Amino acid sequence: MRFPTADAGDGSDAINRGDYSATYVSLKTDAGVEGAGFTFTNGRGNEITCAAVRALAHHVVGRSVDDIFAEPVAFWRSLSADVQLRWLGPEKGVIHMATGAIVNAVWDLRAKLEGKPLWQLLAEMPTQELVSNVDFHHITDALTPDEAAAILDKGLSGLDDRRAELERDGFPSYTTSVGWLGYPDDKVRALTQQAYAEGWRAMKMKVGGPIDDDVRRARIIREEIGPDALLMMDANQVWDVDEAIANMARLAEFDPYWIEEPTHADDVLGHARIQRAVAPIRVATGEVAANRVIFKQLLQAEAIGVMQIDACRVGGVNEVLSEILMAAKFGVPICPHAGGVGLCELVQHLAVFDYLRVGTSLEGRMVEYVDHLHEHFTDPVRTRGGRYLLPTEPGYSATMKPASIAEYSFPEGPAWR
């Protein structure tokens, strides 16, 4: 699936520009129930993740949902540790994103078969079953199964109250639609005014262009939102470590709440140095953190003050569960990455589950919100006053409308012909 977003400058930042795309996986049961999952890509190259899904498909085609969830880690490893395909990662990049697309579809299918939104399926799941869905391989030095069980047991207390609260108020979020690098200053100002009027009190801008431009745009946004609203900054990995520290010294006057992706996403030690230098500004990262082992180290090194899980970068729901549990263990709030194609639809479930059963606090928790492409989903996100409303339909909100699939399939859809 590919959507023509590049021309509008939507989604442009220091290093990414493209037509937002998704590798869309549909799993159909003999009874005709369909589970949907996907991974997000940035345009060209979506055919590569599609090829990776095809290479992994034999691990899921022909199996039953019951069979898969009887031994969920064995299933997950059949994808993530395939003896031939793992060489292409391991557990990173194209092959791992394809794993995520398939695993997400399996969870969507299960939630639909159980008639519950994914967040509810997870929040109500017995502790031992949740633990049995986590692959602790390579993270036992940070989180053991017993520690995970203790966190999940504790999360049962007060769960109904938290659920009632979310059903009433929704989940806090912030908007990234105001400050893409591709937008001119007047558009940034107008979008900031509009977002503030709509109720947003937390907004994110892109930085990582010429620093004087970043400073000028930060001033515009801070002028419009006043001193109390949160302003986040996102450098999309463009800076070197010392450059990040120097540039944040200049941008600090606009009181950023966090600096996101200040340097190379693999650079755990670099993030730790930056975090020590820019505190109390928080370092945030995660949208391209390749797997749970990267997150483990970011937590162990005290390199981040905000952990930005992604629904489609890692190996799907199972791996995200391990990340959410590690964040709780280390006391770092989760603010999921969203945007792209359908990422808002997915991560709302993960954030809600985190609050209901794991993190159990809304302090510092926000889900990213980007107002792109929701119209293509059968169960799109709904927001009110800067908050996500709780999804109510069964599944993982991953299903695209048949008309959108027909129109935007690439390259054969009418939109691309």
Added chain:
Amino acid sequence: MRFPTADAGDGSDAINRGDYSATYVSLKTDAGVEGAGFTFTNGRGNEITCAAVRALAHHVVGRSVDDIFAEPVAFWRSLSADVQLRWLGPEKGVIHMATGAIVNAVWDLRAKLEGKPLWQLLAEMPTQELVSNVDFHHITDALTPDEAAAILDKGLSGLDDRRAELERDGFPSYTTSVGWLGYPDDKVRALTQQAYAEGWRAMKMKVGGPIDDDVRRARIIREEIGPDALLMMDANQVWDVDEAIANMARLAEFDPYWIEEPTHADDVLGHARIQRAVAPIRVATGEVAANRVIFKQLLQAEAIGVMQIDACRVGGVNEVLSEILMAAKFGVPICPHAGGVGLCELVQHLAVFDYLRVGTSLEGRMVEYVDHLHEHFTDPVRTRGGRYLLPTEPGYSATMKPASIAEYSFPEGPAWR
């Protein structure tokens, strides 16, 4: 290209089993000169790296070698930082391996056009030109261009003597052909005896199966090679951090020189903990280190005592140059990973360049040697008494024989029909 290696148990270890394959890139000039490059894969999934090469091909097709090398970092970033494709990494996994295949082919072509083996082209290159081929983005906190230039200038001293030494004696190596997990004990013993008789005094065994089996096999090999020869162990990432420390306490009685890939390849902090615990045994890793930023951190964290660069995992010769220079800055010896398809052919050039111009010492330096598939290359490695003989033909020794290409192309070659 795919070769039927799985049935023989060749290449089997704790986590990998497959038919050794390569995504083979051929760049032809209008004058008919051909540059060859490739990345190695483990069988299934080779079609995914092929798709990635096709997605990147437009960055190189139609350009001249002179044009590319006039601005080599700009060329390298056109591949590694493609605004749409980088999302699939960034700089890791399938998309980065495909970048490496193309970049390697460009260097093979250049070396052929200049009529020199790649090691010689690099060793004789002026310092500023070498520096201009390195992308220092995201590594300036570990190595600056000025520091790199100083290392390369110093490497000019005594270069002719070192070259004469290698032409006379060859380059030290070790063999991995004795202890694959797929081999029974008697085969391990027989292969060890044979390798020792052939002159090998450094051998590597696979570990990471049941620890009692690892202990038994280590005992067999140590019995056969005596106390003076080097025994290396390779766990192929299978252990958790504490498990690696515990298992190495048991294997220490066989006096291993290094433990390779003791845990997840992305776990810089884990490797650092293991290195502190198992010293003086050295921790070695690198064959799946995704990029220069992972190596940078392994060096900064003092997590490794041996750095195992790979010719095809990262973005080709340009990125390997940065890794070789960082290793010299931090004083860690390089012992390149080889085996697979054609990796021995490539890394010999890198190791020789390192000795001649960067590291300038043979202390602790060895190139891995695996006796597989050399017969398919037009300029195969040659060894004598456990040492690589210096390549003499122009290029990067990456060209496969036309008959092999015809026979083993997958899936259409006669070997696979």
